[in-house]
Amino acid sequence: MVVFSFYIFDRHAECIYKRQWLPRPVSITAKSSRPVSEPSGLSNGSPAVFGQSARTTDDDAKLIFGTVFSLRNMVRKLGGEDDSFVSYHTSQYKLHYFETPTNIKFVMLTDTKSPSMRIALQQIYINLYVEYVVKNPLSPVEHPGGLGVNNELFEQSLEQFVTRVLS
């Protein structure tokens, strides 16, 4: 299984942490509008370069937030207030989603063959985020611009979690 990237959004809709492991498949470009209709020929060319030059990682984060935010709201309208979506996938990638009652959103992009990462995201929240970010008394309560989330303990443990546990 391959993990492409990982994002955390706070309750103010801000991306407070992002991490990328591998060059993304190019067809992520069109994800928020028409994910499956992307011609697959594009991604076989020079995906990383093409994708990277087209957008920055900031744009990625915004696109992803917009997508999960709308999807979550739609799911709640259709399935009731307690309903939430777990993941969606396209021909190129799979997006996993976990949201806490405090409105912190955890998002992970993996290859399409990966099993559900909901438990993994929940573990990242419980064992890494709460332990190393929330409980660090010197880190701020809110994290504008990712302040306080990017501490060494959290990043190292995340790296370990993704490389050891998930691969």
Add this chain to the structure above:
Amino acid sequence: MSATKTARLGEESRVDKVNAELVTLTYGTIVAQLCQDYDEDYMEVNKQLDKMGYNIGMRLIEDFLAKSTVGRCANFRETADMISKVGFKMFLNITPTVTNWTSDNNQFSLIFEENPLADFVELPDDGRAQDELWFSNILCGVLRGALEMVQMQIEAHFVSDVLRGDDTTEMRVSLVRYIEDEMPPDEE
């Protein structure tokens, strides 16, 4: 969630224990220091305690959710039960009684039969502390901070305290509003 199930959750959530006297003495020292720093201006001490509690609550809620793995409450009554039977049980090993609901279900009281923060405490005999200082006011802030993070704006204050010679220790909690989801700022 049924009441008994909620109570069981409070019992079962795994938490590390800490010596009760250590908590009491630490908290007492903080209050004493604040009284000193603000020249016995007890109103200001109440305010500072509430503010400290608020900052604690905003973090504590994440720990609460991580340990109890509970979801969103369906209504404010369920929230009150959760606060008393899971929250207070987990962090202070007490279960304050939820009572005195208003008819619109937006206000309730927590009655503290025991209060680990106030063991060994006697308020100073300066003729004012008995009327002005809410010794455990940090708890109000904790609730306010914690509930704000789960989209509830509330107001909490003590209305009586055994330390002042009242019969009960009672905190009044009122729901102000549910907080809407924030949208990302428009840029284009």
